[in-house]
Amino acid sequence: xxxxxxxxxxxxxxxxxxxxxxxxxxxxxxxIIGMLPGLGPISALALMIPITFAMEPASGLILMAGVYYGAxxxxxxxxxxxxxxxVAGTVAxxxxxxxxxxxxxxxxxxxxxxxxxxxxxxxxxxxxxxxxPLLGKVAVSFGPAEYFALMxxxxxxxxxxxxxxxxxxxxxxVVGVMISIIGIDLQTGTERYTFGAAHLxxxxxxxxxxxxxxxxxxxxxxxxxxxxxxxxxxNAIGSLKLxxxxxxxxxxxxxxxxxxGFFTGVLPGAGATIGSFxxxxxxxRLAKDGDTFGKGNIKGVAAPEAANNAACTGxxxxxxxxxxxxxxxxxxxxxxxxxxxxxxxxxxxxxxPDVFWGVIASMYIGNLFLLVLNLPLIPLIAKILDMPRPLxxxxxxxxxxxxxxxxxxxxxxxxxxLGFGLLGLGMRLFGFPAAPLIxxxxxxxxxEESMRRALQISGGDWSIFIDKPxxxxxxxxxxxxxxxxxxxxxxxxxxxxx
Amino acid sequence: xxxxxxRLSFLALPLAATMAFGAAxxxxxxxxxxxxxxxxxxxxxxxxxxTLVRTTSRVIQEEGLAERNFAAINTPGGGGAVAWAQIAxxxxxxxxxxxxxxxxxxxxxxxxxxxxxxxxxPIARLITDYSIxxxxxxxxxxxxxxxxxxxxxxxxxxxxxxSAPGSMDHISxxxxxxxxxxxxxxxxxxxxxxxxxxxxxxxxGHVEAVITGAGxxxxxxxxxxxxxxxxxxxxxxxSGSLADVPTYLEQDIDYTFDIWRGxxxxxxxxxxxxxxxxxxxxxxxxxxxxxxxxxxLGWLDAYQDSEEFGDFLDAQKEQFSEVLSExxxxxx
Numbered sequence: 001x002x003x004x005x006x007x008x009x010x011x012x013x014x015x016x017x018x019x020x021x022x023x024x025x026x027x028x029x030x031x032i033i034g035m036l037p038g039l040g041p042i043s044a045l046a047l048m049i050p051i052t053f054a055m056e057p058a059s060g061l062i063l064m065a066g067v068y069y070g071a072x073x074x075x076x077x078x079x080x081x082x083x084x085x086x087v088a089g090t091v092a093x094x095x096x097x098x099x100x101x102x103x104x105x106x107x108x109x110x111x112x113x114x115x116x117x118x119x120x121x122x123x124x125x126x127x128x129x130x131x132x133p134l135l136g137k138v139a140v141s142f143g144p145a146e147y148f149a150l151m152x153x154x155x156x157x158x159x160x161x162x163x164x165x166x167x168x169x170x171x172x173x174v175v176g177v178m179i180s181i182i183g184i185d186l187q188t189g190t191e192r193y194t195f196g197a198a199h200l201x202x203x204x205x206x207x208x209x210x211x212x213x214x215x216x217x218x219x220x221x222x223x224x225x226x227x228x229x230x231x232x233x234x235n236a237i238g239s240l241k242l243x244x245x246x247x248x249x250x251x252x253x254x255x256x257x258x259x260x261g262f263f264t265g266v267l268p269g270a271g272a273t274i275g276s277f278x279x280x281x282x283x284x285r286l287a288k289d290g291d292t293f294g295k296g297n298i299k300g301v302a303a304p305e306a307a308n309n310a311a312c313t314g315x316x317x318x319x320x321x322x323x324x325x326x327x328x329x330x331x332x333x334x335x336x337x338x339x340x341x342x343x344x345x346x347x348x349x350x351x352x353p354d355v356f357w358g359v360i361a362s363m364y365i366g367n368l369f370l371l372v373l374n375l376p377l378i379p380l381i382a383k384i385l386d387m388p389r390p391l392x393x394x395x396x397x398x399x400x401x402x403x404x405x406x407x408x409x410x411x412x413x414x415x416x417x418l419g420f421g422l423l424g425l426g427m428r429l430f431g432f433p434a435a436p437l438i439x440x441x442x443x444x445x446x447x448e449e450s451m452r453r454a455l456q457i458s459g460g461d462w463s464i465f466i467d468k469p470x471x472x473x474x475x476x477x478x479x480x481x482x483x484x485x486x487x488x489x490x491x492x493x494x495x496x497x498x
Numbered sequence: 499x500x501x502x503x504x505r506l507s508f509l510a511l512p513l514a515a516t517m518a519f520g521a522a523x524x525x526x527x528x529x530x531x532x533x534x535x536x537x538x539x540x541x542x543x544x545x546x547x548x549t550l551v552r553t554t555s556r557v558i559q560e561e562g563l564a565e566r567n568f569a570a571i572n573t574p575g576g577g578g579a580v581a582w583a584q585i586a587x588x589x590x591x592x593x594x595x596x597x598x599x600x601x602x603x604x605x606x607x608x609x610x611x612x613x614x615x616x617x618x619x620p621i622a623r624l625i626t627d628y629s630i631x632x633x634x635x636x637x638x639x640x641x642x643x644x645x646x647x648x649x650x651x652x653x654x655x656x657x658x659x660x661s662a663p664g665s666m667d668h669i670s671x672x673x674x675x676x677x678x679x680x681x682x683x684x685x686x687x688x689x690x691x692x693x694x695x696x697x698x699x700x701x702x703g704h705v706e707a708v709i710t711g712a713g714x715x716x717x718x719x720x721x722x723x724x725x726x727x728x729x730x731x732x733x734x735x736x737s738g739s740l741a742d743v744p745t746y747l748e749q750d751i752d753y754t755f756d757i758w759r760g761x762x763x764x765x766x767x768x769x770x771x772x773x774x775x776x777x778x779x780x781x782x783x784x785x786x787x788x789x790x791x792x793x794x795l796g797w798l799d800a801y802q803d804s805e806e807f808g809d810f811l812d813a814q815k816e817q818f819s820e821v822l823s824e825x826x827x828x829x830x
Contacts (some may be wrong), residue, residue, distance in 0.1 A: 046543030046572075050556050140724075143704030184577065186689050189608055189662045189827065198583055201576030201610060268698050269691075322701070323717050324694035328542065331694070335549055341794050343717035346724075408574060449691075456688055457705060459654040 010357030030070020076113040084215030089272030089308040096300025120306030124262040124313035144454035149474035151447035157281030176440030212420025250302040261307030265314020268326035279307030529770035538596035540581030579611035592771035609829020623760035626800035658705040660693035664827040677753035713796030731755035
């Protein structure tokens with residue numbers, strides 16, 4: 001009841017005409033920023049700090065939060081249509097979204113992405129509202145040992161992500177871990193794999209790799225096969241409508257991924273990208289038709305889209321209740337709030353209820369706006385596929401380059417992008433899956449850092465990983481998820497012989 | 499080419515320049531930017547340098563202190579090294595300045611930047627923050643000396659910080675330990691990727707103590723908080739929510755540590771441009787808009803002009819080198 005009263009108070013703030021305008025402007029700008037590959041919410045928010053300075057803190061945060069979740073919402077569009085992830089959180093969406101688009105079901109994939117994002121966002125707002133004050137404890141319960149165990153669990157997905165050859169999947173994963181190591185090692189301050197290049201000191205940005213290996217490699221691959229008219233025409237957008245069966249199929253994955261995504265978002269440092277990968281690999285393992293994941297399974301779009309939007313909302317928990325940012329984007333939000341004179345932290349819910357509840361209520365409105373805004377736009381945006389092939393390829397190339405250059409203003413990163421494009425092309429030609437590389441790249445760095453940090457705290461004693469209950473259970477689940485499929489196979493083999 | 503000429507005329511051949519370019523000298527006392535000024539944050543949006551650049555540019559603009567626009571530009575990479583390498587190539591350019599803080603000394607000392615503070619022109623030190631030592635609210639350590647004794651008895655006692663080994667937080671705690679009679683290298687320093695992450699790990703009980711910036715911790719302290727402060731590295735007590743936190747000096751440990759931030763310019767920036775920026779920032783520090791922003795961000799004014807700032811940087815380099823060599827982290 002109290003939550004309801006608080007929410008009504010929040011809506012009172014969020015429904016002020018100016019605030020409705022801010023939400024609308026925020027999610028609209030966010031959607032556009034999200035669609036452009038490479039251009040992420042961080043730089044957009046940093047640019048907005050001067051604009052929000054003069055605003056009421058609640059209005060400023062409403063606007064900026066809208067940009068953030070709008071970008072995650074919009075990022076799926078370019079993942080699905082161009083295989084060029086718009087933001088890091090939507091990389092997993094391209095695994096099945098792009099194959100669907102190639103099969104002439106772009107409309108359906110985009111619609112599923114929009115519905116899943118909406119549900120994922122809304123479910124996690126409800127969680128945020130009901131349990132945020134309690135979740136501060138959950139967020140801090142994860143220390144280095146627990147993060148290590150979580151990343152190990154995440155990495156076991158490599159097995160399910162490498163479709164044909166497990167060995168090739170593992171090779172790709174090792175390369176991913178190696179790329180994640182490049183740069184100054186936080187634990188010792190030593191440079192690794194930088195070859196003295198100052199540009200490599202901070203490591204390689206995840207999006208440079210993702211855009212190269214997915215989008216650019218796709219462009220090269222199409223070029224290699226010639227402009228060929230043999231292929232089926234791509235200009236079919238297909239219907240936006242889902243059948244009753246399809247709705248039933250994706251309902252459970254959306255529900256599960258929303259919850260998983262929310263809790264991943266709550267953990268500082270995990271966030272939308274890891275959430276979407278965990279959601280994707282969880283559904284792939286649970287699904288009876290798991291082997292069609294990666295070839296255009298609608299569940300493979302629904303799961304990561306629900307998870308990344310849920311995680312985006314979840315990442316507001318540590319920001320608003322503890323005052324610590326869990327990601328680069330929320331760090332910018334924290335900075336903006338401080339400038340506006342609000343100090344987020346345990347006391348904020350009492351001292352500035354207008355900010356806390358106003359923002360939560362505005363998220364409901366924002367998610368609704370996003371759905372209403374995006375659905376009618378789908379046929380228009382999907383028209384991009386009608387473009388003649390040469391134009392489309394050139395467009396993808398330009399988008400990727402602008403995106404990468406816009407992140408760092410560095411020509412060096414453009415060369416890296418090209419290099420990863422060629423690597424991605426080679427991987428496709430020789431049958432190496434790209435998803436394990438990307439997964440290992442995201443998880444590898446945190447896994448290594450957490451492991452060494454945990455061992456440094458324990459004085460080199462490995463039992464720290466099983467002494468802590470959360471870490472122990474995560475490791476047990478990781479082992480089971482590796483052993484069970486093998487055991488199943490073995491049992492089936494014995495039965496077949498008997 | 500123009501930049502080169504300007505430098506030549508003002509530094510190498512002042513007399514000849516006066517004769518040849520009489521008009522230029524007349525302007526010299528009153529130089530103004532002739533195009534918009536690039537104000538570089540050598541890092542991604544969101545960090546300390548970025549906040550400084552964006553806040554000062556905004557105040558300068560809102561208070562109408564400069565004719566020309568100050569454009570905030572992020573050049574991330576190498577903990578600053580990428581931006582410094584770019585700026586170092588632009589010598590004499592009077593329209594390019596950048597935000598700076600201890601890494602301009604620490605990163606070169608660690609051996610990962612070819613350029614250090616001597617390669618650039620000091621303009622002004624603006625603000626400072628201090629280090630703060632935190633423990634969980636229910637910790638057995640009641641004073642800094644309790645913690646130091648425990649650290650001396652058990653060198654595996656974990657102290658988290660928000661930056662890599664050999665950078666600010668580590669130098670700060672190692673110097674403190676050294677001043678308290680311990681070996682600097684006896685600190686089991688656990689680096690996290692930011693002060694926020696270090697503090698969440700403290701709240702979760704994953705590390706026993708944390709050292710971070712006082713401004714960053716201020717919002718976390720107070721009634722009902724999960725963490726407690728044992729000391730600040732300031733010479734005198736701070737104000738606001740930090741007024742109850744004793745200094746190191748009060749606890750008989752003779753040590754202070756500044757996390758200063760300031761502005762530097764391109765190598766050999768013309769003197770009158772330096773004078774212009776010096777005055778501009780000094781003026782900015784007097785405005786109400788600045789006072790508001792500064793208080794909200796937990797910063798303290800610590801203005802030094804170009805010359806004082808230069809001497810200060812040299813002294814800092816000496817102090818940091820000592821601690822780093824004690825830690826065995828001095829690069830080549």
